[in-house]
Amino acid sequence: MICLFIDTSSKDLIVYLTKDNNVLFEKNISSINDHSSYLVPTIKEAFDSSKIDIKNLDKIIVSIGPGSFTGTRVGITVAKILAFALKIDVIPISSLEQYIYSLDGYDYYVPIIEDKNDKIYYSIYDKDKKLIVNDTYSTKNNLYDVLEKYVGNIVIISDSPYYTYETCKKKIDILNLLSHVQNRKGVSPHSLKPNYIKKIEVESKL
Amino acid sequence: MEDVYILAIESSCDETSVSIVKNGKEEINTVILSQIDIHKKFGGVVPEIASRSHVENITIVIEECLNGSNMKIEDMSAIAVTYGPGLAGALLIGVEAAKTLAFIYNKPLIAVHHIAGHIYANNLNYKLKFPLISLVISGGHTELIYMKKDYSFEKIGGTLDDSVGEAYDKVARVIDVPYPGGPVIDKYSKKGKNVYKLPLPMDDGSYNFSFSGIKSAVINLVHNEKQRGNEINKYDLACSFQSIVIDILTKKTMKAVKEYKVKQLLLAGGVSASIGIREKFAELCEKENIELLVPELIYCTDNAAMIAAAAYYMYKDKKFADFDLKIKPTDDLK
Structure with missing residues (x-):
């Protein structure tokens, strides 16, 4: 194929x-x-x-x-x-989804694309890479609020740092x-x- | 030379169009998808919405054109596309589609200037005789082009600010006529009298035009009349405005026609659909014994048939584009 x-x-x-x-x-x-x-x-x-x-x-x-x-x-x-x-x-x-397949072993995958004025696009996938939060447009602070609900190993997929979260570069x-x-x-x-x-x-x- | 079939794509503004034309003259099939109803509610073309609509419709329009032609892309001699001028995001869709088709089917790619397309719209109905002058008037353009021979263009004048079409749309807004205002003003004009005094714009002996002043003059006139408590007569205002537009267009164009000793005068572009403008030019050309060509109404506004017609002459000269072809949202016709 x-x-x-x-x-x-x-x-x-x-x-x-x-x-x-x-x-x-x-x-x-x-x-x-x-x-x-x-x-x-x-x-x-x-x-x-x-x-x-x-x-x-x-x-x-x-x-x-x-x-x-x-x-x-x-x-x-x-x-x-x-x-x-x-x-x-x-x-x-x-x-966003295209970047989650370069990583393994986390409970939650959060790919992010930065837009202007501190706004971002993000989505959330679980440990089986199933989509649990659809592609969303919001502020960083809003994302932090959302992430508080999730317990476990969270990885943010972005080329920029996000607060204290573990980040991996996009690949x-x-x-x-x-x-x-x-x-x-x-x-x-x-x-x-x-x-x-x-x-x-x-x-x-x- | 064997028959040349060109499939052309036009997406420079708010029409997605695909056409197949034989030998630059014979239309096999044309599909035009107008977005006018979408843009109406915004009072004008919104570039981002135009691009969105092009991307959603491009394959549908190509398929419809092929289905109605009983031809396949394999049968084409080349793929042509408008590369500019126009709205960047809108042009991009047509250009990417044309490049991809040319790549898949290994056909030459031809990049056509939108204004050349408007002029060659006349080629679908008539035989062009050189030298000629073309007056291109549309929502985006107001240009006087001199042609010595096929596919040779010399811009001898053009608008320095608004196009004629923009002036029509803006005046239409002042008198509460819904977008697009041009056709309605043309109709109102027939019913009205030329009673409002408006200045003749850029009456300077050059071949250039300016239409931003007349728009302001109309706004001021309406404002002053209202302050005096006078009701504006829409029909009379439409007639007064269109009379001024016709005066300046005909004055400069007929001067060029005489100076350049041309055989034909071609009208082209959406505004050339105006009955008032056509009639006045017909009268003047008859007096001067100049052949006047005006495209069929369907070919006046944006369409891909005119792009395919123009592309034929580039095909004959093997003027092909590469796949790294860039759009040119602003580009003079050369």
Whole structure:
């Protein structure tokens, strides 16, 4: 099975190409605000360097946010077109969830994405990596209040420090991630869209 | 040369459109999904909402266009897309979709300038004869373009501030006409009289335009009339405003037509759908013995057929783009 993973929801552009249990290609480019210039060339490079015909692709896993609205749309548009044209499954994954598969042995996993003005996106997974708190937009203090309810080994997955909590840097373990998500039911390319969570100004005024 | 089929995508503002055109002239099928109903409640196009709508509809519109054409992407000679000018987040969706299709099917990618598309909308109905002048008037543009031959553009003038379309929308708001105001003002104008005095904007002998002043003049006029306790006659105000717009557009355009000794004058862009503007240009062109081309109404506003039509001439010159193509939200036509 040949899988393509795409994440453009943050300032990093992340692409993996895997075949069965092997990573054929991986690239992480800090292409801040210019994912559009790099994404299709990087995907082409992935297939060319692995000598695989794009028509043999079986599945696409794409990060649907939360994160940068524009950035996420770049990856989602490419994933939609690939899935539509090649008539294959596309599996959406949260840009928070993608980071929990690089760690093991904790009771709670709390991936975090920092937004502006001390606001964050977070979610909480239990020791079996089952989602117990959905992707949420809030303040850090609000998260601390929530975390008080959980007893056990908590790990925060972020590149910044969080109070006295143990933190681990964000990393993607692509093979472990795929083993968890690749058998999920795919969505139709027509219905695939970003998970924005945050409302935009004009909407909240309506 | 064998037949050239181009599939084009247009997403520069609030229309998601996909079209297949044969040899730059013959429309095979066009699908246009307008977001106008979504933006209406905000009184204008909200860029973030436009981008969201494009991403949600892009594959649906492509599929509908293919289904209605009985063709496959494999049958295409190239994939074309509007790369600018327009709203950044909106342009991105079309550009990413076009790049991905070109990559999967190993087709050349053609990056088309939106204004070139508007001009070539005329190519879908008529045969262009050079040299020509095109007046491009829309919600985002007001430009005079001189063309010596196919796909050669020289901008001889343009707006220094608001576009004509913006002026229409703003004046519409002043007289409480719902967005988009252009078509309604055009209709009101027929029923009204040119009685309100408004200044002729930028009447300076250049080929440039300015429409921010006339908008302020209309606001002031309404304000003053209200203070005097006079009711504004919407029809008369629409007529007075449109008369001024037509005066300045025709004055500068006809001057250019004579100076550049052109064979044709082309109107292009959404505002060229205005009956008032079309009629006045028709009258003047007949007097000057200049052939006037005006696109079919459906090709006046944003659509992908015009992008495919323009792309044909780039295809013939093998002007292809790479997959690292960048959008250009502001870019002059060259």
